[in-house]
Amino acid sequence: MTGLPSHTQVIIVGGGVIGCSIAYHLAEKDIDVTLIERKSLTCGTTWHAAGLVGQLRATKNLTKMAKYSTELYQKLNSMDDLSTGFKQNGSLSIAENVSRYEELSRGVSMGRNFGLEIEEMSFEKMKEKYSLLNFQNIDDDVKGGFFHPNDGQINPVDITMCLAKEARRMGCKIIENNKVLSFDQEEDKVTRVITEMGSINCDKIVIAAGMWSREIGKMCGVSIPLHACEHFYALTEFSSEIPRDLPVLRIPDSQMYVKEDAGKLLIGAFEKKAKPWGMNGIPENFEFDSLPNDLEHFGPILMNAMSRLPILNELGIQSYFNGPESFTPDDRYYLGKVPYKENIFVSAGFNSIGIQSAGGVGKVMSEWIVNDKSKVDLWDVDIARVLDFQDDSDYLRERSSETLGLLYKLHWPYYQYETARNKIQSPLFDILKSNGACFGEAAGWERPNWYTSANQEAKYEYSYGRQNWFENAREECDAVRSNIGLFELTSFSKFIIKGKDSANFLNYVCVSDMNTSIGKITYTQLLNEEAGTEADITITRLENNKYLYVTAPTSHNKDLFCLFKFKGVIFLTINSSSNPRYIPKHNTNLTSSF
Ligand SMILES: Cc1cc2nc3c(=O)[nH]c(=O)nc-3n(C[C@H](O)[C@H](O)[C@H](O)COP(=O)(O)OP(=O)(O)OC[C@H]3O[C@@H](n4cnc5c(N)ncnc54)[C@H](O)[C@@H]3O)c2cc1C
Numbered sequence: 001m002t003g004l005p006s007h008t009q010v011i012i013v014g015g016g017v018i019g020c021s022i023a024y025h026l027a028e029k030d031i032d033v034t035l036i037e038r039k040s041l042t043c044g045t046t047w048h049a050a051g052l053v054g055q056l057r058a059t060k061n062l063t064k065m066a067k068y069s070t071e072l073y074q075k076l077n078s079m080d081d082l083s084t085g086f087k088q089n090g091s092l093s094i095a096e097n098v099s100r101y102e103e104l105s106r107g108v109s110m111g112r113n114f115g116l117e118i119e120e121m122s123f124e125k126m127k128e129k130y131s132l133l134n135f136q137n138i139d140d141d142v143k144g145g146f147f148h149p150n151d152g153q154i155n156p157v158d159i160t161m162c163l164a165k166e167a168r169r170m171g172c173k174i175i176e177n178n179k180v181l182s183f184d185q186e187e188d189k190v191t192r193v194i195t196e197m198g199s200i201n202c203d204k205i206v207i208a209a210g211m212w213s214r215e216i217g218k219m220c221g222v223s224i225p226l227h228a229c230e231h232f233y234a235l236t237e238f239s240s241e242i243p244r245d246l247p248v249l250r251i252p253d254s255q256m257y258v259k260e261d262a263g264k265l266l267i268g269a270f271e272k273k274a275k276p277w278g279m280n281g282i283p284e285n286f287e288f289d290s291l292p293n294d295l296e297h298f299g300p301i302l303m304n305a306m307s308r309l310p311i312l313n314e315l316g317i318q319s320y321f322n323g324p325e326s327f328t329p330d331d332r333y334y335l336g337k338v339p340y341k342e343n344i345f346v347s348a349g350f351n352s353i354g355i356q357s358a359g360g361v362g363k364v365m366s367e368w369i370v371n372d373k374s375k376v377d378l379w380d381v382d383i384a385r386v387l388d389f390q391d392d393s394d395y396l397r398e399r400s401s402e403t404l405g406l407l408y409k410l411h412w413p414y415y416q417y418e419t420a421r422n423k424i425q426s427p428l429f430d431i432l433k434s435n436g437a438c439f440g441e442a443a444g445w446e447r448p449n450w451y452t453s454a455n456q457e458a459k460y461e462y463s464y465g466r467q468n469w470f471e472n473a474r475e476e477c478d479a480v481r482s483n484i485g486l487f488e489l490t491s492f493s494k495f496i497i498k499g500k501d502s503a504n505f506l507n508y509v510c511v512s513d514m515n516t517s518i519g520k521i522t523y524t525q526l527l528n529e530e531a532g533t534e535a536d537i538t539i540t541r542l543e544n545n546k547y548l549y550v551t552a553p554t555s556h557n558k559d560l561f562c563l564f565k566f567k568g569v570i571f572l573t574i575n576s577s578s579n580p581r582y583i584p585k586h587n588t589n590l591t592s593s594f
Helices: 017-028 060-077 098-113 123-129 156-169 210-219 295-308 354-371 393-406 429-434 470-482 502-509 553-564
Strands: 007-013 033-036 091-095 119-121 144-148 173-175 180-186 189-195 198-207 227-236 248-251 256-261 264-269 317-327 334-337 344-348 437-442 445-451 493-498 521-527 533-543 546-551 571-574
Touching: 007 017, 017 033, 017 156, 017 344, 017 354, 033 156, 060 156, 060 354, 091 098, 091 123, 098 144, 119 123, 123 144, 156 173, 156 354, 180 210, 198 210, 198 354, 210 317, 210 344, 227 295, 227 393, 256 295, 264 295, 295 317, 317 393, 334 354, 344 354, 429 437, 445 470, 493 502, 493 533, 493 553, 502 546, 521 553, 533 553, 546 553
Parallel strands: 007 033, 007 198, 033 173, 091 248, 198 344
Antiparallel strands: 091 144, 119 144, 180 189, 189 198, 227 264, 227 317, 248 256, 256 264, 334 344, 437 445, 493 546, 493 571, 521 533, 533 546
């Protein structure tokens, strides 16, 4: 008797905060759900998180999700037999240079638009809120600060256990000390999950296995490109001089954050160049584990903290902590349904914000799993954006050394990654380069973003103001407008859509009239069933029953997946090197008509 059910509607792999939140939200919807954890709940990355909970994210929907997280954590905390340790003490973000001040100010106006309360603080008010702060020379030293009253901090183990407890109460089965070993699949569907204790038939699976997710994806033919990096913090001794109501403090220019924790200070780091970890795999017995401290690496950030918070010069460090967390190539996590798979969902790669994200993630994932689609636009974090070339260990190791640091570096407009470049080049690369192209990366492709003029270096000089390539872009626009331009579209994904009813089919899925004259290019949008926009595309009518469909390279899988939903209705061939592996069997050679 193993206690395993023979069948369950949804199996979640992984019992960290993310898996438990998805279980909670599915159980709330009366879905029969089983969560499988290889060791104990929280034993991966969750148990050692610092527990900062912020609300402002890069888009409205991600901010809404983070806001929902705090509301949920608050709600659970107020329930009789539950305690999440959630403390809504706010957070204070400080700018140490003018560019950061500009960045934070822009964030504030965006946040207010998203319905967040944010207050700009004078130096006096900052000192009042955070008495331990030292401003040496206000003019040179600190440019400003912003207070987010609804942010806070939480105990990561407690919130996970609360979610698990509530999920169980609503009928979810949680089975610990039971590793998922493999999956049985029929066509593009997982039918059974094989675990150490036996197998379970299921309708859908969710991979929520943190830094193990890439490995688990491989068991069912799914790319989940992420890499673990070491993440450091230090915890001071107790001091009665540390006020208990301090907000969370973020000073990104010094790469540090600070949290008050039972009369101690926790100082965490997002250093500029991170240390990737787990290159030879994650040890089998990894459970509530930590990694060796590296003071040479962490020391400079601790020094920054000491000059900003003089009390640290008097306090001893009680413990140093170093734990692994998974990072993705673009610093955005993965959510949603895997393209070309009928019943596999992913929720992984949380780039150090898994605790604050978990509530909202559980909510949107449960809707996605039940409805097979997301109710809201979550393209920035959709697993469909993953491209095959990214699932490469060297690429991931190199890129993740940069992405951890990007969390606290300035988020410049038009930022170009510095690592893992030159992965895919067009045959024209050298010619374009010798003509002064300044390249940027899109979906692994090196693309000319602008061209230099005489004696100019092909280099971005980042700014929140006018860009250094403004005049170059102006010249290019003028040239194309008054003469003729030749655009290189090698990196774009291209599909040929053909068959006797191609025009009708395209009229059904696109916003524009596609019954155009031969040779005409139409800029249009690909729509979904609710008439929402899925992609921004151009379509050229090549022949009466043949069209060339051109889309952004990052959108390759998403578009193809949308089009493939119309099984057996179109003749579709693919003409793109972005992801040649993804050519579903059912659609390579169909001749039936729409
Ligand atoms: C030092 C540090 C500080 C952090 N601070 C913060 C913070 O302040 N705020 C914040 O929001 N985030 C923070 N984070 C990030 C946060 O901890 C993570 O994003 C989050 O815990 C990820 O949760 P998860 O459920 O995805 O992964 P995990 O917690 O790692 O859970 C995955 C689970 O899957 C299980 N598993 C793996 N393989 C299998 C298998 N084959 N079968 C069954 N189960 C399997 C593992 O055992 C593990 O328990 C921090 C991270 C670190 C390292």
